Amino acid sequence: xxxxxxxxxxxxxxxxxxxxxxxxxxxxxxxxxxxxxxxxxxxxxxxxxxxxxxxxxxxxxxxxxxxxxxxxxxxxxxxxxxxxxxxxxxxxxxxxxxxxxxxxxxx
Amino acid sequence: xxxxxxxxxxxxxxxxxxxxxxxxxxxxxxxxxxxxxxxxxxxxxxxxxxxxxxxxxxxxxxxxxxxxxxxxxxxxxxxxxxxxxxxxxxxxxxxxxxxxxxxxxxx
DNA sequence: ATCACGGTTCGATAATAGTTGAACAGTACG
DNA sequence: CGTACTGTTCAACTATTATCGAACCGTGAT
Numbered sequence: 571x572x573x574x575x576x577x578x579x580x581x582x583x584x585x586x587x588x589x590x591x592x593x594x595x596x597x598x599x600x601x602x603x604x605x606x607x608x609x610x611x612x613x614x615x616x617x618x619x620x621x622x623x624x625x626x627x628x629x630x631x632x633x634x635x636x637x638x639x640x641x642x643x644x645x646x647x648x649x650x651x652x653x654x655x656x657x658x659x660x661x662x663x664x665x666x667x668x669x670x671x672x673x674x675x676x677x
Numbered sequence: 678x679x680x681x682x683x684x685x686x687x688x689x690x691x692x693x694x695x696x697x698x699x700x701x702x703x704x705x706x707x708x709x710x711x712x713x714x715x716x717x718x719x720x721x722x723x724x725x726x727x728x729x730x731x732x733x734x735x736x737x738x739x740x741x742x743x744x745x746x747x748x749x750x751x752x753x754x755x756x757x758x759x760x761x762x763x764x765x766x767x768x769x770x771x772x773x774x775x776x777x778x779x780x781x782x783x784x
Numbered sequence: 785a786t787c788a789c790g791g792t793t794c795g796a797t798a799a800t801a802g803t804t805g806a807a808c809a810g811t812a813c814g
Numbered sequence: 815c816g817t818a819c820t821g822t823t824c825a826a827c828t829a830t831t832a833t834c835g836a837a838c839c840g841t842g843a844t
Contacts (some may be wrong), residue, residue, distance in 0.1 A: 573766045578688035581681050582802090599821060613803055615822055620801090634811050634820050652762035659680045659756060689832095706791060717834050722792055724832090741790050741841050786844085793838070800831070808823070814816090 571625035571648050579624035580656060585617055589626060589640060593657050596639035599629075678732035678755050686731035687763060692724055696733060696747060700764050703746035706736075 580586050588602055602614060618638060621627045625644065630637045645653045687693050695709055709721060725745060728734045732751065737744045752760045 573763065574688050574690050574693055577684045577693075577763070581685035581688050583681050586681060586684075610804055611821065612805070612823085616802075616804090619822085629821095631810080631821095634818095636821065649762055649766055651758045651765075655756055655759035655762055656680065656684070658758075718791065719793080719835070720833055723834090726792085727831090736791095738791095738840085741788095743791065788843085789841085791839085794836085796834095798831100798833075800829100802829070803827085805826100806824085809821085811819085813818085 571644065573649060573652075575624040576626060576645070576649065576652070579621050579626050582617075582620075585621055586656070588617070589621065590657060592627060592638060592640040593642075593653075596637045598635045599638055600635070602638055678751065680756060680759075682731040683733060683752070683756065683759070686728050686733050689724075689727075692728055693763070695724070696728065697764060699734065699745060699747040700749075700760075703744045705742045706745055707742070709745055 580589060584604060587604065591597065591602075599611075599614065599618065602618065603609065618627065618629065622629055625641060625648075628639050628641050630639070640653075642653065687696060691711060694711065698704065698709075706718075706721065706725065709725065710716065725734065725736060729736055732755075733748060735746050735748050737746070747760075749760060
């Protein structure tokens with residue numbers, strides 16, 4: 571579990587939004603679909619893989635389904651305070667990776 | 678200043694290493710060169726740009742040089758605890774010499 | 785003005801990451 | 815076993831990022 575991998579996994583708005591939902595409790599993969607609409611399951615599975623390989627989530631089979639859950643304690647013990655800081659951030663994140671940061675002032 | 682942009686900027690080992698050095702104090706751009714060796718100045722400038730546009734650093738001209746510094750307070754007020762959590766992390770990406778038992782979770 | 789110096793920007797290329805349909809894998813059910 | 819259901823993996827394709835030389839910009843010295 572490497573900090574840069576965790577940060578990268580959380581640096582995507584879709585993945586971060588999912589992690590925030592997972593902070594409230596585990597979800598089946600099918601319920602990891604974004605709120606606004608559906609994405610192909612292969613795409614979703616790939617996003618989950620990125621989070622899983624970074625060590626952010628866990629993926630446990632249960633019958634025909636799989637429960638996805640946040641690895642809170644592992645993250646907390648490895649990077650104390652990190653998850654709390656990220657989850658505390660107000661809703662937003664925009665989904666905009668190209669927008670100009672409004673506060674990038676000096677320079 | 679968007680959290681995903683900040684996380685992305687910090688998700689690269691080279692950029693994160695630089696941010697850690699900047700945590701000890703401002704540096705001239707020329708001194709932002711990585712410890713191990715030199716990289717082309719255009720590459721370095723590009724890395725600085727990524728950090729700057731994410732809102733992580735500030736780049737202030739001073740004579741012919743420019744001072745690069747961490748935007749600690751801005752980061753702290755926008756994302757309380759985030760920077761502390763990331764800077765607190767020990768030896769960066771080099772900590773794992775035993776394979777990867779914890780990176781790949783069940784699944 | 786001219787030159788040297790410290791950095792940034794531009795433009796092309798290389799490297800990574802994301803998306804997606806199709807094929808595949810495991811489980812439950814009859 | 816065969817089918818339906820949930821989700822993963824594969825492979826091709828697209829899109830975003832990184833790298834780096836060359837050209838350029840602002841400053842200070844001559």
